[in-house]
Amino acid sequence: MSASAPSPPPAAREPVRHVEVVDDDAGQRIDNFLLRHLKNVPRSRVYRLLRKGEVRVNGKRAKPEYRVAAGDRVRIPPVRLEAERKPPRAPDSLIRTIRAAIVHEDAQLLVINKPAGIAVHGGSGEDFGVIEALRLDRPDETLELAHRLDRETSGCLLVARKRSSLRELHRLMREGLVEKHYLALLAGSWQLGRKRIDVPLAIRLQGGERVVKAEAGGKESATRFEPVQFFGKRATLMDVAIETGRTHQIRVHAAHAGHPVAGDPKYGDKEFNAAMRKRGLERMFLHAQTVSFEWGDGRDFAVSVPLDDALKGVLDRL
Secondary structure, three states, X not given: OOOOOXXXXXXXXXXXXXXXXXXXXXXXXXXXXXXXXXXXXXXXXXXXXXXXXXXXXXXEEOOOOOEOOOOOEEEEOOOEEOOXXXXXXXXXXXXXXXXXOEEEEOOOEEEEEEOOOOOOOOEOOEOOOHHHHHHHHOOOOOOEEXXXXXXXXXXXXXXXXXXXHHHHHHHHHHOOOOEEEEEEEEEOOOOOOOEEEOOOEEEEEEOOEEEEEEOOOOEOOOEEEEEEEEEOOOEEEEEEEEOOOOOOHXXXXXHHOOOOEOOOOOOOOHHHHHHHHHOOOOOOOEEEEEEEEEOOOOOEEEEEOOOOHHHHHHHHHO
């Protein structure tokens, strides 16, 4: 009798774990906390565990946006893992791109000049983003995004290297003590001078797509606009400062003022975008140029990154 082929090893199943949150992890979102403790589990599976209520914090169900506190007791359920399955790895080209985009590094944080077209984190159809690439490149570090940029927005992105730095950056942002300035090319000739727009913003579903609306009843939002350079009646280069950090804030406030961002596929003007494509604009013209703040111990911090050659070329052609 011939010997039968050996059966594949059974899928492994982790036991239930109860993890107590230490001081250095306090303030972290529960989804990120779980991803650190379930390293080989796909992000989609982690969110499914949260949606089904299998993750408990102090005996209660936890939503993905919940931020853990020191002393919290987190129940991490058993997770069946595929045997012999290696976790996916970000392309080496992405890791090299992000490594080359680091413009500042100190003991507290990294500053990335994020290229347009790269998401800050995986999800929503993207397996990898800036933070995943950084963590693979620096496996011995604890790295966390201090804030986010839209995929098509380039420029300054802060990544905390310590939990204490992340907490301090979040505190500064909550208190409005972080100054962020963007360069944006807007449609038309801006005639409003220095203008602060504080229309509330709300996320809505429209045709199955998530959009942000400027409407009463939304979250408090404020953006300051100041002209930098006029290009006749065609367009205006603007310095834009945000006082709050809402989703798509600059794009929606600019469109609300009647001057949408050049190249914006969601809130922009199709005819204007087509005209800008003829002048070489292949992406949204929104760039996070500077970030500045004062650390809690009194040290000043400021970083600035210039427009890339592609955006400079558009301005030259205008």
